[in-house]
Amino acid sequence: MARPDPGETGATVILEVFRYLPDDEWDPRFQGYEVPYHSDWVILDALNHIRNWIDPTLSFRWSCRMGVCGSCGMMVNGEPKLTCEGFLSEYYPDPIRVEPLAYFPVVKDLVINLDDFMAKLPAVKSWLIPQDPKPLSEGEYLQSPAELAQYKRFSMCINCMLCYSACPVYGLDSSFVGPAALALAHRYNLDSRDGGQRDRAEAVMSHEGIWECTYVGDCTRVCPKDVDPAGAIQMAKLSYATDWVRSVLLPGRKRR
Amino acid sequence: MDLPTHDVLIVGGGGAGLRAAIAIAEESPDLSVAIVSKVYPMRSHTVSAEGGAAAVIKETDSLDDHAYDTISGSDWLADQDAVEALVREAPEEMIQLEHWGCPWSRQPDGQIAVRAFGGMTIERTWFAADKTGFHMLHTLFQTSLRFPSITRYDEWFVTSLIVQDGRCQGVTVIELRTGAIGAIGARAVIICTGGAGRVFPFTTNGNIKTGDGMALAYRAGVPLKDMEFVQYHPTGLPGTGILITEAARGEGGILVNKDGYRYLEDYDLGTPLDVSDPNHPQKRTMELGPRDRLSQAFFHEQQKGRTFQGPHGDYVHLDLRHLGEKLIDSKIPMVRELAVRYVGIDPVDEPIPVRNVVHYMMGGIHTDIEGATPLAGLFAAGECACVSINGANRLGSNSLPELLVFGRRAARAAARFAREQPGPDPSLLEARAAAEHRRIREQFLDVPGAESVAGLRTELNHALEEGAGVFREGSSLQQTYATIQELKERFGRVGVTDQSRVFNTELVAALELDSMLDVGESVAYSALARTESRGSHQRTDHPHRDDSRFLKHTLAYRTDGEPKIEYLDVVITRWPPGERAYGKA
Numbered sequence: 001m002a003r004p005d006p007g008e009t010g011a012t013v014i015l016e017v018f019r020y021l022p023d024d025e026w027d028p029r030f031q032g033y034e035v036p037y038h039s040d041w042v043i044l045d046a047l048n049h050i051r052n053w054i055d056p057t058l059s060f061r062w063s064c065r066m067g068v069c070g071s072c073g074m075m076v077n078g079e080p081k082l083t084c085e086g087f088l089s090e091y092y093p094d095p096i097r098v099e100p101l102a103y104f105p106v107v108k109d110l111v112i113n114l115d116d117f118m119a120k121l122p123a124v125k126s127w128l129i130p131q132d133p134k135p136l137s138e139g140e141y142l143q144s145p146a147e148l149a150q151y152k153r154f155s156m157c158i159n160c161m162l163c164y165s166a167c168p169v170y171g172l173d174s175s176f177v178g179p180a181a182l183a184l185a186h187r188y189n190l191d192s193r194d195g196g197q198r199d200r201a202e203a204v205m206s207h208e209g210i211w212e213c214t215y216v217g218d219c220t221r222v223c224p225k226d227v228d229p230a231g232a233i234q235m236a237k238l239s240y241a242t243d244w245v246r247s248v249l250l251p252g253r254k255r256r
Numbered sequence: 257m258d259l260p261t262h263d264v265l266i267v268g269g270g271g272a273g274l275r276a277a278i279a280i281a282e283e284s285p286d287l288s289v290a291i292v293s294k295v296y297p298m299r300s301h302t303v304s305a306e307g308g309a310a311a312v313i314k315e316t317d318s319l320d321d322h323a324y325d326t327i328s329g330s331d332w333l334a335d336q337d338a339v340e341a342l343v344r345e346a347p348e349e350m351i352q353l354e355h356w357g358c359p360w361s362r363q364p365d366g367q368i369a370v371r372a373f374g375g376m377t378i379e380r381t382w383f384a385a386d387k388t389g390f391h392m393l394h395t396l397f398q399t400s401l402r403f404p405s406i407t408r409y410d411e412w413f414v415t416s417l418i419v420q421d422g423r424c425q426g427v428t429v430i431e432l433r434t435g436a437i438g439a440i441g442a443r444a445v446i447i448c449t450g451g452a453g454r455v456f457p458f459t460t461n462g463n464i465k466t467g468d469g470m471a472l473a474y475r476a477g478v479p480l481k482d483m484e485f486v487q488y489h490p491t492g493l494p495g496t497g498i499l500i501t502e503a504a505r506g507e508g509g510i511l512v513n514k515d516g517y518r519y520l521e522d523y524d525l526g527t528p529l530d531v532s533d534p535n536h537p538q539k540r541t542m543e544l545g546p547r548d549r550l551s552q553a554f555f556h557e558q559q560k561g562r563t564f565q566g567p568h569g570d571y572v573h574l575d576l577r578h579l580g581e582k583l584i585d586s587k588i589p590m591v592r593e594l595a596v597r598y599v600g601i602d603p604v605d606e607p608i609p610v611r612n613v614v615h616y617m618m619g620g621i622h623t624d625i626e627g628a629t630p631l632a633g634l635f636a637a638g639e640c641a642c643v644s645i646n647g648a649n650r651l652g653s654n655s656l657p658e659l660l661v662f663g664r665r666a667a668r669a670a671a672r673f674a675r676e677q678p679g680p681d682p683s684l685l686e687a688r689a690a691a692e693h694r695r696i697r698e699q700f701l702d703v704p705g706a707e708s709v710a711g712l713r714t715e716l717n718h719a720l721e722e723g724a725g726v727f728r729e730g731s732s733l734q735q736t737y738a739t740i741q742e743l744k745e746r747f748g749r750v751g752v753t754d755q756s757r758v759f760n761t762e763l764v765a766a767l768e769l770d771s772m773l774d775v776g777e778s779v780a781y782s783a784l785a786r787t788e789s790r791g792s793h794q795r796t797d798h799p800h801r802d803d804s805r806f807l808k809h810t811l812a813y814r815t816d817g818e819p820k821i822e823y824l825d826v827v828i829t830r831w832p833p834g835e836r837a838y839g840k841a
Contacts, residue, residue, distance in 0.1 A: 021756050040495060052710035056762040057754035061299075063462035066498045066594060068390050069299045085597065107433055108759040114296065118410070122401040128357030140354045142366030148359060155359050155391065159298050184398070191357060 011037040013088055014095040015046055017058065020106050028106075030097070031055075037092055043083040044072050047098070047110075060110035067224060070158035073165070074110050075099040080162035080222045101165040103174065117161060120177050124185035124203045129196025147192040154187035154232050156225045163219035163229050175208045179219035179229030182210055186232040189239065197243060210236050257431070259685040261441030262290040262407065263674040264667070266448055267414050267427060267469055269293035270300030271389070271656065272638025273448035274396035275349075275663030276670070281403035284671040290407040292414060292429060292440060294464065294764070297397045301450050301462045302659070305389020306590060307503035308381035309656035311346035313368055319343045321377050326654060327831045329375040329546050330647025331791035332807065333482065335827040338625050338643045341665070346657035349664065350382055358395040359384050361587075371587070372506040373653045375546035375838075377539055381653040386501050386590040392656060409440070413764055414468065415696065417445065417476045418680065418688045423632035424476065425680035428692040432764065435757025437696060439689040441682075443674035444633050446666050447473060447621060448659075451639040452775045454768075456614040457717035458569075460492055460499040469640040471771035473621040474778065478629045479811035479822070481642040483775070484783035484793045485618035487650055488551035488726050492613025493599055494568035500610055502652040504591050505543040507583060508536060509576040511550075512607070513562040519572070520545065523553040526839015531578045541839040548649040548792040549838065551612045555726045566609060573607035580604075612726060616655065618646040618792065619782070622811055627666025633673060637666040644809065647826075648791020700766050705751015709765045712743050712750065716769070716776055719743070724780050729797040733784040740777045747773060778812045781819045786810060803833050 012034045020028040033054055035046045044062055051058050062072040065084045072083045077097050088096070104112035134141075163179035170176045185204050189197045204210055213233045220230040264280055266273045269291045280289040291297070312322050322343040327334050354360055354368070361369045361383050373381040384391035400406055411432045418426040418439060426441035449469025453461025474480050490511070491500040505511070510531060513519045518528045526541035537544050554572060557563050563570035576584060576591070581604045584592050595601050595608045620642035627635045627643075638659040645658055716739075723736025747770065754762040788802035789795050808823035 022758055024756075051761070056709065056752075056765075057756070059754075059759045059761045061295075063295065063299055063301065063464045064304050065462065065496065066304065067597070068387070069301075069303050069462060071295070071299045108756065111759050113433075118296070121398070125402075127398045127402050128355070130355065134355075136348050136351050136355065140351050140360075140368050143362055144366045145362050145364060147366075148362055152359055155394075156387075157394075158303075158390070159296075159394075188357065193355075193357065 013037045013046070013092050015050065016095055016097045017050070017110070018099040019109055021108055037088060039089045041088045043076060043086045043088065043096065043098065046088060047083060059108045068158060070160035073101050073160040073162050075102055075165065080165035082160060082162070082224045085224055101161055103165055103171045104161070112161070114161070116174060117159070117164065117178070117181065120181040121184065124177060124181050125196060125200045126181065126184040126188065128188055128191060128194050129199055130193060131195030141193045143192050150192070151187045151190035154183050154190065154227060157184055157227050158225055160224065162222045162224060166218040166222040168216055168218070169212055169214060176212045177203060177209050179233065182236065183227055183229040183232040186236045189236070197239070201240065204236060205240055210240070257436045257438035257689070259439050259441065259682060259689060261426070261679045263287040263442070264289045264444045264446065264670045265426065265440055265442035266291045266446045267293070267472070268300070268448035268450060268638070268640070269295070269297035269408070270448060270450055270638065271302035271393055271396060272659035272663035273446070274393070274400050275660050276446050276448060276637060276667035277406045278396065278400055278403065279664040279667035280671050281405050283668065285405060287671055287674060288407070289405065290409060290440070292409040292412045292427065294411060294413045294432070294468070296410045297400070297408070298394060299464070300393060301465055302389045302393040304460070304462060304499065305392070305656055306386045306499060306501035307506065308371060308373065308383035308388045308653045309350060309392065310373065310376065310381050310651070310653040311350040311657050312343060312380055313347055313350070313382070314370060314380065317378050317380050322380060324831060325376050326645060326651055328834070328836050329649055329651040331649055331801065331836060332833040333647030333790060333809070333826055334645050335625070335643065336829040336831055337827050338645045340829065341625055342645045342658060342661050345661045349657060349660035353392060353395055353660070356395050356399045358391055361385055371503060372537060372539055372544060373651070374502050374505065374544050374550070375540060375651040381506065383503065386503050386588045389656065413767065414472060415692055415767060417472050417634065418684065419476050419631065420680070420684055423677070424634040426685060428688055432759050435760060437689060437693040439685040441680040441685050443677040443679055444635065444670040446627070446670050447634070447636040447640055448638045448663065449640045451617045452772065453614050453617070455716065455720055455772045455776045455779070457721050458492070458497045459614040460489060460497055461614070466768035466772050467775035468768060468771045469636070470621055471774040473629060473634065473636065474774050474814045476631055476634070477813070478631050478634060479622045479813045480778045481619055481622040481809050481811055482644060482782070483617070483619035483778040483812055484786050484810060485648050485791060486614060486724065486779065487547055487616035487618060487792050488612045489547055489615035490550040490554055490612055491574050491610040493594065494566055494571050494609050494611055496598055497613045498594055498598055499613070499615065500574060500591055500594065500608060501588065504574060504576055504588055505537065507587050508579055509574050510543055512573045512575055513557050514564045515562060518542065519557050519562065520550065520553055523549065523556065524839065525549060525553070545838045546649055546651060551726050552794060554612050564609065569611055571609040571611040574610045575607040576603040577605065577607065616650055618642070618644070618648065618650055625665070626669040627662055628669050633677065635666040635670045637662040648793060700750065700752045700763055701755065703751045705749060705753070707746050707749045709750060709762065709769050712747060713769050713772065716740065716743055716772060720776055720779065724783055727794045727796050728783055729795060730784065733780055737777070737780040737784060740773060740780060744773050744777070774814065778819060782810045782812050782821065785821045807833060
């Protein structure tokens with residue numbers, strides 16, 4: 001069933017979409033689809049048009065279509081992007097090439113395998129380790145707006161994986177803990193309620209941790225939520241180095 | 257495929273599911289708990305909640321006020337014992353989130369900040385700027401990683417409940433990555449799958465909100481309660497339906513029609529104060545009225561021809577300009593981000609076009625105050641459940657505390673139940689897995705298929721919008737119900753063209769549509785049976801509330817024919833039904 005949808009003045013745009021099915025007889029390939037052009041359509045709208053009305057076998061993830069669930073990251077003309085945030089009008093009238101996020105194993109078509117990141121997140125202990133544990137009956141921990149501002153930016157990560165896809169270090173060696181997980185570790189280290197910096201040190205300071213980052217900064221450039229993982233990693237290098245010096249010079253001080 | 261068994265299996269990894277899992281891991285560490293979800297936890301739709309979460313924390317506030325606001329907001333259809341439990345337990349739950357690291361917005365002195373919300377007497381809505389759901393979900397998800405005892409089945413789709421000897425003993429599942437169809441056994445199951453906004457064509461809800469959990473329970477003989485109550489939010493972006501949070505009005509934003517007139521004053525919502533008045537915005541008045549009344553006012557303005565007309569339907573203006581850039585950027589930055597990106601309008605300089613949009617299902621799986629359904633071993637919490645604290649109209653910022661309070665309550669009840677039960681017989685799981693494998697192959701994959709999933713889904717969406725929108729009447733509901741019956745019949749001819757086992761999203765979409773047809777049917781049929789108007793359920797042919805006949809919950813049971821409808825008395829504790837008065841401060 002084709003939906004009558006002429007697009008604006010009958011205009012169309014071509015999407016060249018990466019297709020892959022494991023154990024299939026054909027090699028990975030690109031398939032071209034002609035979709036109606038609407039200036040207010042995002043790339044995700046075009047992909048949904050394909051799946052709904054042209055080729056239902058195309059697989060990709062999506063949900064919120066408002067840039068917060070982190071499902072729909074893909075390579076668009078070679079750049080990692082949330083497809084719910086990139087408009088056709090940014091590319092029209094040229095064809096748009098859509099591929100799965102780089103450096104991840106592909107499950108099918110545009111669907112990548114997230115196992116690696118899902119293991120790295122707990123490895124850096126991305127949860128609050130209270131500095132001064134207290135019962136709920138004593139109420140909230142006080143935190144000034146300035147203290148909140150210290151880490152707020154790094155708490156905005158939606159786990160969309162765009163930063164990993166942009167990171168040349170991760171591309172060469174996927175054992176690198178990587179931008180999002182390190183930024184989240186740093187987010188907790190900066191939280192005035194947290195005292196877990198040393199608990200996170202093993203993963204963060206390991207050979208695969210912050211020291212592997214060569215500060216290319218592409219993670220920050222592609223981050224759709226302005227998290228600045230590259231900045232977080234640089235700050236963490238300084239903070240851990242200082243922490244190490246302090247632990248040598250002033251042993252027995254309160255853990256931070 | 258291995259057929260594992262857990263003491264407690266949670267279906268759905270959003271706010272309610274994660275809260276339940278953590279409760280079991282913390283309070284019953286000897287029990288094995290698992291979350292099975294069709295998406296990774298951080299993709300769950302809790303992530304899209306924006307404005308905030310209500311809980312009494314300030315000394316000037318009171319639990320009774322929160323309860324009264326919720327009950328009057330519900331048009332007296334909420335169960336008052338459940339509301340009392342909600343307001344009593346919400347503050348501790350919110351502090352718990354704070355202790356787990358949730359970045360709540362703060363006052364200058366470091367205490368929790370609260371804001372005004374629709375239908376609330378006083379500022380009591382906690383917020384993390386305007387990404388409250390996002391921060392709550394990620395806080396819960398990251399906290400859950402602390403507990404290695406929580407097993408997760410990410411991207412496994414549950415296709416049915418395994419019921420034997422009168423109790424729920426697990427689920428059948430598809431592992432999306434491999435396409436393998438199997439089963440997971442459990443001594444107790446908690447459904448936390450969220451809402452079903454996607455049955456309507458224009459919704460704030462993400463693609464995943466297809467009512468799967470509601471349909472699982474409904475097919476297992478559990479009634480769906482109060483399904484006729486569908487919340488329209490008055491401020492969605494035209495075209496996409498993306499939500500512009502009520503917090504925009506809590507911070508002082510105003511709604512005006514095409515004449516620049518604050519039309520809400522024509523709808524018994526009080527008199528407007530000038531935006532420069534220090535008492536603006538007034539609580540429970542005008543823009544801070546409840547969502548049902550505001551969405552009905554929009555509809556009337558539309559009828560009067562006083563709305564703007566755009567390529568994506570009629571709209572009014574949400575004007576935030578007087579708030580100023582600094583407040584917008586600090587309190588509601590996402591509003592600006594979304595408006596700029598998706599409609600090309602910067603709210604600092606121009607009003608935002610907004611219109612009614614389907615947002616929330618007040619109804620859901622019938623549970624008691626502990627989250628237990630009538631089926632032994634089956635529990636539910638969050639939007640998929642109906643306890644009920646929301647009655648005929650949910651107040652904004654009550655759903656987030658609801659998923660915490662009742663996620664935890666359901667976890668405790670499920671843990672108690674699980675301790676008393678033997679695990680399922682492995683042969684039962686094997687038999688059900690094999691049968692489900694056969695059913696899915698025969699129903700969807702081995703048939704050519706004359707009908708497409710997207711085609712039927714589009715027709716279902718329009719049938720619901722046309723018959724079961726903000727205003728309904730008997731004949732339109734009858735027509736919608738009949739259309740859904742026809743679509744159900746045609747659904748038998750759907751074939752899945754994608755024959756691959758790996759990540760077959762076409763098969764998932766077909767299974768989701770199957771759920772949506774059941775949910776849609778229960779909405780239309782329950783609405784047809786309720787011949788009164790209450791809260792979000794407005795019948796033009798029965799325009800008045802009728803407490804003598806309908807101070808009751810609807811229970812819809814699935815049958816092979818028309819749903820069977822029963823009614824259950826509302827629990828009244830201390831607040832006898834009265835008139836809902838807004839704007840009378």
